[in-house]
Amino acid sequence: MSALSSSGAVAAVPGTCCASPAEAHAMGSAAAGQVAKMLKALAEPLRLRMLSFITTSSTGEACVCDIAGVADVSQPTVSYHLRVLKDVGIVTSERRGTWVYYRVAPEVREAVSTLLQSFAPSALDARHAARTPLTGLRDVDATLGRVSDDLVAKFPHLAADVVLRTVRESYTALVRNGGLRAHLVPTTQSFAEQRLLDIARAGADRAARVPQVLFVCVADAGRSQLAAALLRHHAGDAVLARSAGSAPAGAVHSAVRYLLADLGVDVDAEEAFPKPLTDDAVRAADVVITMGCRDTCPVLPGRRYEDWVVGDPALASPEGVAAIRDDIDRRVRALLADLLPTPAPTTPDDLSTYQRSTP
Structure with a gap:
């Protein structure tokens, strides 16, 4: 048995039979104190909203x-x-005339991005996540074999081993995600078919092919899903739209599901x-649009x-x-006008025909 000393080192407890390592693997007390100060500064709803507003500004x-x-509060x-955020090194400031401008400090920009793009949506999703564990399939090989047979018939020009490998990789990627707990087989088939x-x-x-646009965000549960649906709505079959996430969530955000349904997406199926x-997905794309995860997307010639600097709907109010x-x-309309030499199919000038109030 061992105990943590105030310095963070592991000290042996007299009379125990287990040898302690020379150095602790836990965070040291000085580092823990500094991190705690920053987390304490962040643990205030208004400050989180301010930080989100700064990071999603077009100018940063x-x-x-x-x-x-x-924020609807006084200056x-x-x-x-x-000032609280600045004192712990999260933001920096610059005075220009009578106004002071704030931006995220370069040293913590990646950490703040992870907080707002990954941790915050996951924290919200955790409130609604199912408590039942993901058990997977009892007979994975047989099930994936049947899925592969179906897809081999759809893709006769691809080798059967390529199809089977893609099905297995797709299943593994979805299971590794951990948040996906329902419709695992049809979702695996849908994902594998898209990859094929x-x-x-x-x-x-x-x-000779129509343009394909890949929208990528962190969770693929909000912005990228909505962008792909809007592009399909405006372009029809003239442009192919895909979405993906660098760290995909278990489900599409509830607020976005209503918007997707209004755009004709069957959110209750595996679509x-x-x-x-x-x-x-990157190799097949002609255009890759990132939203909050630029550094994680492969860059191909x-x-x-x-x-696109766009707010995260998972963290926004209904008005947001x-x-x-x-x-x-x-942004999608501007992209479409640039991609197509001729006008896309006629769509409403605004979104009023398919807007629905979110709950």
């Missing part, structure tokens, strides 16, 4: 007056909370589910890459979700 910064308007209150389409497309003549990012949808819709 915001002034006190803008934050006060969004002195905003200044106080930002991408594999076949990657070997086709690029000049909309978070998908892991694969090299196949001959592809057009864009990074609507604003994010409108922002993505404008």
Whole structure:
């Protein structure tokens, strides 16, 4: 038996039979104290909202007056909370004339991105996650074999071993995700079929195929799903749309499910589910749009890459979700106008025909 000393080292307890390691593997007390100070500064709802507003700004910064308007609090209150974040090194400030602008400190930018893009949505999802453990399939080989046989018939030009390997890899990726607990077999088949389409497309003549756009965010549960659905809505069959996540969630965010349903997506089937990012999807794409995960997406020659700074609907109010949808819709329309030499199929000028109030 051993105990942690105040310095973080492991000290042996007299009379025990187990030898203690020379150094502790746990976090040292000094490091823990510094991290605790930063976490304490972040553990305030208004500060988290301010940080989210700053990081989703198109310029990566915001002034006190803008934050006060969004947070609906006085400017002195905003200044106080930002000073708390600045004192622990989370944000930096710069005075320009009469206004002070804040941005995330470069040293913690990646950590803040992980907090807002991965941890925060996961914390919200955990409140609604099922408590039953994921047991998987009793006879994985036989089940995946049947799925593979079905897909071999759909893709006769691909070798059977390629199809089976893709099915197995797709199942493994979805199970590793951990959040997917229902419809595992049909979801595996749907994901594998999409990957096989991408594999076949990657070997086709690029000049003879319609453009394909891949939307990538962290969880593939909000922004990327919505962007892909909007592109399909506006472009029809003139452009192919895919979505994926660098760390996919277990399900599409509830607020986004309503928007997808209004766009004609069958959210109760296996049509909309978070998908892991694969090299196949990137190779098959002509355009790759990242939203909050630019550094995790493979960069291949001959592809057009864009990074869209868009808020996360999982963390937004109902009004914020609507604003994010409108922002993505404008960006999708601009992208579509650039991709197609002729106008896309006629769609409504605004989203009013399929807007629905989120619960």
